[in-house]
Amino acid sequence: MMRGPITVDRRATIAAIALVLVYFAIELSWHRPPICPCGTVKLWTGAVWSAENSQQISDWYSLSHIIHGFLFYGAAWLILPGRARLWALPFAVAIEGSWELLENSPIIIDRYRAATAAVGYSGDSILNSMSDIGMMVIGFALARRLPVWWTVGIAIFFELLALAVIRDNLTLNVLMLTYPIESIRVWQAAGA
Template sequence: MSRDRLPYVLTAFAVLAAAAVLLAMGRVPICTCGYIKLWHGETISSENSQHLTDWYTPSHLLHGLIFYAALSPLAVRLAVGWRRLIATIVECAWEIAENTNAVIERYREVTISLDYYGDSVINSVFDIFAMIAGFWLARRIPVRASVAILLGFELLTAYVISDGLALNVLMLVYPLDAVRMWQGGL
């Protein structure tokens, strides 16, 4: 195998390994409803985070934009394939951590996600693919366009579902009652 292909193979291996870990943790492979949808748009639903994509998919695409920017200083030393591999490993680690009982309980305690029981494995894998797509996109578009996409998706998801990447992180790390009430429509 050529050295140029190795990061691609390792990226695929990282995604498969993350899926295997999630299955070993007891995460369901697909929605317990018994079918797979391309898009599930209801956030207050037992099927949220169970299908291929949902309103949280854009936040994973934003992870890719952010990881590309964060890893850009390494560009002189590491080819883009290796930087994408690092980003993928970080995203896989997040998907695993996000689906631990401790983090799931934290979401349920401090957010309006009372019916959140973790992601299905297929949803987690597609979240990882969304990050890879965001990384790929950031490599091909100007920085201004990446910033516009980031702001656009944050505003869109804040408007439509009263959530997004920034709000999700805020509520996980430093929950605010005012935000929780706003998210709950109170």
């Protein structure tokens, strides 16, 4: 059976926006910094080893969040039946937002510090967390509109680009959080 692109209707879009507001409120209640503690707001910061990484609107890890959108779209397209597919975007926002909460919890912040080269990591600013969710939505929207081979090609390009520039990417991030390999951690730290 051929399936067309996942439809996103008005109610699902409103639900996705409401979820983003819930995640915003939760992070605010956790006293996460709203913006970079440096006091500035920038569209981009490319300095992975600086205190502004994961604090500004976008950074090298934004590529990973776009790939999350590709993956969530693909999973929804494969798994969700019929009318449930209308709710694929809110489901994707719920997963991404839940990851943002987990990523900014002490257990994951401590895990990043212990198992990866991100020794000084202190979590994301709320601005960066909300932008990460937005990047996932961009990935979801791109996957909805682009042919599968384009989406896969862009994901591979993003992974290789991040690997070449910052010695990290979504694949290594997952690996180092779940099964840290000392030689990879040392190699990543050498790029600092």
